[in-house]
Amino acid sequence: MNITVTPEQPQDNKLTAKVTISAADVDAAIKKTYAEIANKYAFQGFRRGHVPRPIINNMMGLESILAQATNDLLNAADPAIVEELDVTPLGQISFGDEPAIVVEHSDYEATVTIDVRPEAELESYDAPEVNMPPEEVTEAEIDWQLNQLLSYQMTYEDTDEDREVAEGDVIGVDIQNVEGAGHLAAENRTVTLNGMQLPAELQEAIVGMKPGETKDVEWVKSHEHEGEVHEHKFCVKVTVKAIKKAVTPELTDELAKKNFGYETVEKLREAVKEEIEADKKTSLPQLKEDRVVEEMGKRLQLDEVPENYKNEIFNELAQEFLAQLQRQNISLDMYLAARGVKADDFIADLHAQADERTRQSLALDAVAKKMGFEATEADVEAEFERAGIEDVKAAVKQWKDQGRLPAIRDSIKRTKALDYLVENAKVTVKDEVAERAEAQKAESAE
Structure with a gap:
């Protein structure tokens, strides 16, 4: 599609752009509409697909035909507009309440409005300071894990x-x-x-x-x-x-053997230590990312995130969670009942998570813009390769034709911003489990 898009400066989280679609594309849309009608309906005296335009105009009405052609043209233009502007819309592109009707042999001009994420500033763009558990396993962590196991024997x-x-x-x-x-x-x-x-x-x-x-x-x-x-x-x-x-039962050699299959408490502790070590190798990098992005989200200078963006993230979180339950063959009702959670409380918690994630995403957007991070064609192709796509070129073209590449580019820029922040974050190592245990002991003493 031959299309020209001229954007204006976004205002109030809305991007406005002038769009011009070539006369050739207009004529192609009109031709396609006539062909679809000729093949879909039976016109007396004519074979399907071989009905002259004047006959179709008399039966269907020229205005309704051009209105359908306009609608099809604008739907087809959506992905091209998104790609040209390189934005991820919140919701649908708007061509106004009553878009102009196409005119044969003439360029089509329209003004589009797109809801977009707000651009916000941060109090500081420096990599944050975060606390992290030690890489080695501590005695307090082993004790905590053992207490968790014993709680099941309560x-x-x-x-x-x-x-x-x-x-x-x-x-x-x-x-x-x-x-x-x-x-x-x-x-x-x-x-x-x-x-x-x-x-x-x-x-x-x-x-x-x-x-x-x-x-x-x-x-x-x-x-x-x-x-x-x-x-x-x-x-x-x-x-x-x-x-x-x-x-809670006392942990003895007898209990360790009877309930957990280990000859002694010491052997059980060794097994728990090995399990924690294995978990830390995968969990600590993710924990560091989570804490870094959490701190950056707190720096966002934005009083209120647009409701449509929060709703979009809420729906994404809900779909992710339901898909996870489905893979485990568990219904939402079963999940809530097993954990003693009320549906209203679950939904409220999901909204809170969505609100937090929107602020964190906007914070990473701000860092990416400040640092000048971009998503190159090579970055996009690498993203598809990591997803295990065999024909990367074909997949990239398909996503481009569908107007879905801007979302991939946004994700790549956020990842670059996060990698930069994680690499430069100042880390203070703390045995948080030991601190938590001491706090609980002090609370119990009071």
């Missing part, structure tokens, strides 16, 4: 505490079904009052009770079925048996 025992039950407590309860709640009935059932294991109405009634206390609890649930509202009544007799405490 049991709950009754206590003598004589106080009111509070949210978050682990308790033992008897639940006797009186009406409609057979699925809840149990003796000395261990439950955590975290809003996930019991109906909200039942948990609310239990909070404030004391061990040995019995209470009748009733509540009603409504649901709609085939346009009718149905109510279901629940009634239980609940008795709080005891407030429970978590008990």
